[in-house]
Amino acid sequence: MPSLDELIEAFVELDEGRVLSLVEKLIVEIPPPDILEACRKATVTIGERFEKGEYFLSELVYAGEIFRRIMDIVLPKLREEVKPIATIVLGTVEGDIHDIGKNIFKAFAEAAGFKVVDLGVDTSPDRFVEAVRRYNPEIVGMSGLLTIAIESMRRVVEALKQAGLRDRVKIIIGGGRVDKYAKRYTGADDWADNAMLGVRKCKRLIGLEG
Amino acid sequence: MLGSRSPEELVKERMERIEKAIDLKEPNRVPLLIFTCGDILRKYATGYELYFNYDKTREASLRFVSEFPVDSLGVVTAAEGFVFSLAFADYPDIAPSIRFWSGPMHDALLDRYTRWPGRELPEDSILQFIGGQFMDVGEYAKLSDNPVAFVNEVILPRSCVNLEKPGSVKANASLIKLGVEASRFLKFLGDLAVDLARAGVPSLPLTFAYTPLDFIGDFLRYPTGALLDVRRYPDRVKQACEALVDPIIKIGLSLKPAGAKYAFIPLHLNEYLSPKLYREFYWPTLRKVIETLYDQGIKSLVFFEGWHDVHLETILDLPKGWGIAYFEKTDVRKAKKILGGHTCIMGGIPPSMLLQETPDKIKEYVRDLLGEAKPGGGFILAPGVADIPKEVPLENLKALIEAVEEYGRY
Structure with a gap:
């Protein structure tokens, strides 16, 4: 079983194929909200890279697309809505x-x-x-x-x-x-x-x- | 403000001023250029009138220059239509006439790229280019094989309602209508240039080119689609960009016999790309377009839309005096430091500042800006690429013009 840290790393590096195969494996045993929390952490790092000038809009577009594909896998497994921060x-x-x-x-x-x-x-x-x-x-x-x-x-x-x-x-x-x-x-x-x-x-x- | 000079003298003086700046010299004053897609002209006519009634556009443009004597006014009350030019790249008499897409041309083909006041939008709005995804990722090979044929045979039938069935009565009739409109539009552009010259305002003799990757993003795959393709299918994208260079150059040269001197090239995906991706997928083919046109005696007027800061150094790859770098959000002071003596810099005025500040503050801003950007020449003052909003108070525009007179002299 891969770890959530691996998922975070793959997402931050925008390794689309690896992200999707990790999510497919993780979703079998890890609660969906934990996967979403890992995604949140990854996007924070992606945001930091953007603000430091290491990532650009094209990386954000790609990250958004990867996130959409993660959600396609995770959302159907989500039993109750995660309480939003606002x-x-x-x-x-x-x-x-x-x-x-x-x-x-x-x-x-x-x-x-x-x-x-x-x-x-x-x-x-x-x-x-x-x-x-x-x-x-x-x-x-x-x-x-x-x-x-x-x-x-x-x-x-x-x-x-x-x-x-x-x-x-x-x-x-x-x-x-x-x-x-x-x-x-x-x-x-x-x-x-x-x-x-x-x-x-x-x-x-x-x-x-x- | 014609003073004692005749319109002919003014046209000559203003054109010389602009050309000297482009040639990296000091003219007698920093030139002030304004390009508009119609927003500011809505002070004198509705959006619908500006895009569909050429007489109204001429009237509005003349009123504008009579109130605001700028060194040149570029009126582009038409949408991005380079895909139509590319479809006719092998016909230099047709290609440039449909590069800017007017309201009646939209009526003729019912393209899905654009939305218009009085059609899909309220009468007093401005036209909008939306683009769309009209090509499948599996079709890159066909595009690369023959871009002109691919656009004609595959893309136009998908992107234009009236061309859905090529060869049908409707499609043929629509193309005839398009031809009629194209010649009306060309006549309008010619008449407008004559009218403006009579008012003492010269027009830049323009021709047109494009960046291959923007062509893919704007007309074939949608900008985000093109960006994802760069990640997922890098080789296909590169090959297609290469294939687009030749037809784009043909279009750029099409108006050379008519006296065109500057190729207008608007950039779109530049600010999306990291320096690495920019150098790999965007710049090589854009550079080839600019350099080939330059070798043929045509300089480029490149609109570096958005932030171009991280790519500024690449401009130094071009031959000295290659053309005009028109910046939107990139600080022209910074650009001048890096590119001064090599590239003519244009821009400097955020449209939102004209909207929000007082005349005094605007003058102060221009004074400070010119203090840094003027020395040594090679600088043209202009509002950002994005047009001037209709709501800008008249006294603010007047302040801008007075400030250039006051602080722009050499």
């Missing part, structure tokens, strides 16, 4: 239908233990408001690639204020063209222009070590 309502904002960045962030947020409610792309302010009412998340994450997304993000913050929900959530904006100016313009609580930083900042926003 909920994020996530969407690409109105007027923008790009989702590569949002999906990378989602994979790593889930691997970190967040529950992610994904509203998809071109998400109107009303749909963000509705989702905040319905899922009562700790965090609202808005994603966008285009410059017009910044204006849409501002409108979502405005709509949450109007609905009296602004103070119940932390708001983070993300995307390639998001920066400190965009954060100020939109009225968000934080910003990130890469997925790993986004996940770390989400943890910090709810008072966990990021």
Whole structure:
């Protein structure tokens, strides 16, 4: 029986074939939540490598794909849902239908233990408001690639204020063209222009070590 | 702001200013260039009008330059359409006319790559290129064997609703419609250049090229698909990239007889790749494209989208004076330090800053930036690649133009 440490190492090294064969073996005897915890540890290390400049977006895309394939094996064996550390309502904002960045962030947020409610792309302010009412998340994450997304993000913050929900959530904006100016313009609580930083900042926003 | 100079004189002066910067010299002032895909022009027309009504685009562009006298305005109110050019790479009279994909061209073929205001999107939005996965991983060999035939015979029928059945009445009629639209669009581009020149604003004589791996990511396998292929099937990807070089160069040379001097090359997967993968899968074929065009008298205008920091040194592989490196997020000051005297650097203004800061702060920013980036020449000031948002206050754009006048003089 291989060990979880071997799985972590193979995942961090992005050895897809080895990861999948290890998971197939481990799932026979190890409880699924322990495998997920090992994946979480691996993604933390992957994130560190990214932030140190050893890994790049292409490695994150690959890691996200490997994680998806692990989940395909593990999820059917999971008897009860693992309690998430917090909920994020996530969407690409109105007027923008790009989702590569949002999906990378989602994979790593889930691997970190967040529950992610994904509203998809071109998400109107009303749909963000509705989702905040319905899922009562700790965090609202808005994603966008285009410059017009910044204006849409501002409108979502405005709509949450109007609905009296602004103070119940932390708001983070993300995307390639998001920066400190965009954060100020939109009225968000934080910003990130890469997925790993986004996940770390989400943890910090709810008072966990990021 | 025409002053006492005629439009002809202004065009000459501005063009000289730009060309000197490209030639790594000091012009009389740092040139200011703006490229727009339409967002900022929505101050004067809706997104739908800009992409579907060429007269409105001309009007909006002229209003823009009358309010904001820039050294050149690149109007690209059209989508990424290089796949269509590649399909006709062997026909230099057709290939460049469909490189930028206009709204009516989308109507003609109903391609699945793009989404448009007034069609799939609300009227006052901006067009979006989405791409898609239209090629199976098992088809790399066919692509490598003959990229032009493969795109025509396999990819276009999958990626365009109206070409689903090649040879059908619908497909043939759609191609005729496309031809009509392509000549209308070319006429529009020509008319626009004449209009802008009458207003004293020159247009860069452009032709077009592409990076082979981006071609695979943007039009065939989707960006994430291409990245996974690099991991799982590295040899297939490399071979396909090699095969794409020739047709891309043919397209790049197609407008040379018409006087084109600069090949526009937008990069997409550059910031996704580690230096190792970049040097192995991306740079060799892009470098071949740039160098071959340079040998034929065409410099490149490369949009290094996103962060390009870790790949900056590779630019030094190119011959000195090869063209213009247009940066989005990479700090142009840093780029100038590494590439100064070798490469003309362009960029420097984050669009979000124009949105959020006050006119005074913008002037301060430009002053500080030019203090570092201006000395020695070879520098062009421009907002980031991603267009200027419509919501940018007019006084902020004015501040940008005044700041270049004030702090950009040599």
